[in-house]
Amino acid sequence: MQSPPQIIRHGLVLRPEEDSVDRKDILVIDGRIAEVGQPGMAAPPDAILVDASDQLIHPGLVNGHTHGHGHYSRGLTDDITLELILAAGPWFAGHRTHEDKYLSTAIGAAEMVLKGCTACYDMFMELPTPTLDGLTAAGQAYTDIGMRAVIAPMVADYPFFRAIPGLYEALPAPLQKEIDGSGAPGGEDILKRLAEIARAWPFAQDRIALAMGPTIPLLCTDAFMKGCVSIAREHGLMIQSHLSESKVQEIAAQRRYGMSLTAHLDRLDILGPDLSAAHGVWLGDEDMARLGDAGASVVLNTGSNMRLGSGLPHMRRLLDKGVNVGIGTDASSCSDNQNMYEAMRLAAYVSHVYDNDYRQWVSSQEAAQAATEGSAQALGMPNIGKVAAGYYADLVFLDLSWIHYMPLRNALNQFVQAEDSTGVLHVMIDGKWVVRERKLVNFDLAHLRPKVRAAIDRIDTLTATNRAVFRQMQPIVGTYCAGLACEAHHVHRFAGMPGRE
Ligand SMILES: [Zn+2]
Missing domain, CATH: 2.30.40.10 (Urease, subunit C, domain 1)
Structure with a gap:
């Protein structure tokens, strides 16, 4: 009507x-x-x-990068790096029912719209593998609240502990056994499932769009990465991946591919206007130029990068290299609200930390444009992000x-x-x-609260073992990865720690 x-x-x-x-x-x-x-x-x-x-x-502000499944994990920790959060996956995201997927997404959607954000790019994780019903539950939460979203099932086929060179070997045998027993599905099965989901997607693409989310290039075999991209391109879907988020990732890429992560994606013919790279903290000038030339987007999540100690993203340099820049909050488990005003302000302010030449700073206009039109481009939604006729x-x-x-x-x-x-x-x-x-207008937050409380009580019991395993791993993974991040690298994104570069 x-x-x-x-x-x-x-x-x-x-x-x-x-x-x-x-x-x-x-x-x-x-x-x-x-x-x-x-x-x-x-x-x-x-x-x-x-x-x-x-x-x-x-x-409306456009959140270029968040995770609908992550809102249940808000406040769980204050002492983890990116690599630790990846190691904590089964604790943070395990044992979810489809109802949980709905409720978790609803928490974030409610927060976002109350805080002036009208659309988001949600990399949504389901363990052990994405399902049409789970993603539909997430899409329904956005629909019920009235928000626009792009949902990219977050997938991988290469184990995290093998992707970081030497990390698996650094773990004692009982922890290696835990990891070996996780029984993750193979890449071909996941790709088959993604193709089925793309064929059966029940929402309109301009309201709740499907995208592909090969989560981190290091956690994807080349065949899997290309498989995700080919499903996206066959169905006209956008693609998002966490790219160059931490120094550890770039060090690992040099060892595994002999080149940067961006050069690796370029070699696989993945860079294009349909790709948005979340984070991009450790992109070098050449990587940025590659992304800019390809028409790709980089979505900055400065709050998350600061919280996880990933480093400080360099928005000015990205803009100079012609990259479309969007802004995101990242997950509630790591940054920790869904406040795009804060994300926008941090993206601007961090440029003041890089250089005391004010001409290099990110202006209010540039930050505002990135948080609206820039993110909208990353979402592949050309008709949002501006107050103009036709939008x-x-x-x-x-x-x-x-x-x-x-x-x-x-x-x-x-x-x-x-x-x-x-x-x-x-x-x-x-x-x-x-x-x-x-x-x-459309949603009763008071009604949501007891349901979430009951769900969290249930999940905390079910994930108690995962939590205990993580806490055993934490000092080993934490110190091992911090050691890797001490290696020399030509890109510098840590503030005030020259000894660590
Ligand atoms: Zn993320």
């Missing part, structure tokens, strides 16, 4: 791509922005009036009477530097209200 047109009047409209903030009216018809015009512009007589006086309207009406209404805008001096700067989501008043997706007066 079509809803009547809406005319949004008297709002201050922020358009990062034009570096502009002006008072405009916005006409919304059938979920899309039909026109952005001068205040008082003509509108159809049956249009519903939305008074946006004293509100700053911005294109979906995915709009966030900030309260200009909120303390962040007192005094209102430069709305774009204050949007990036001061907003922390507490100014979010309303959120519209596809022209429909998803958040009104700071509350979810």
